[in-house]
Amino acid sequence: MHVKTDADDARIRKNGCDIRELYPWDGVVVPPWNSTLCSIRPTESSTPHGHATDETFIFISGEGHLRVATEERRITPGDVVYIPHGTDHEVTNTSESDPLTFVSIYWLQPAEHDKDA
Template sequence: MYVKTAADDEQIRKNGCDLRQLYPWENVVVPPWNSTLCSIRPSESSAPHGHATDETFIFTGGKGHVRIGEEERAVIPGDVIYIPHGTHHIVTNTSDSDPLTFVSIYWLQPSEQGEEQR
């Protein structure tokens, strides 16, 4: 059995989010995707940014709103959002007291994987 604990994992701050890297996980199978646990502090937003990877957010706590390209909507726990690669996005926590938490899963599309290896 392999176990990661929050106490043992490094937390970093990137793009205005507090992050805990889940995968890749050293000495454990490497899946075709990466993932992080993300938290936006109360009344804060992530930095507007985009990636070369496709991305999915699975919201697990708090409340806020997400802007993907020109679209914006409120989010609550249980919401799942897909973000195509190259699309700018921003996540905002609308609570004054509670963090907005979500899992981010991201991957390169097969055509981009082949291009990356060239």
């Protein structure tokens, strides 16, 4: 059995989020996707950004707002959001006291097959 503990895992600060890397898991498994546990501090927002990977957010605690391109919506625990690669997005924690926490799963789409084949 392989176990990662919250107390032992390192955190980094990236894109305005406190991030704990879940996968790939060095020495255990390298799946075709990566994932992180993300936390946004009270009243803060992630840095607006986009990237080459498709991404899914699974919100697990807290409340806030999510902007994907020009679309905005309120988010609560249990919401699942897909964000296509290259799309600018930003998450805002609207709480004065509690973190907004979500899992981010992200992956590169396979290259398009040669259309002439």
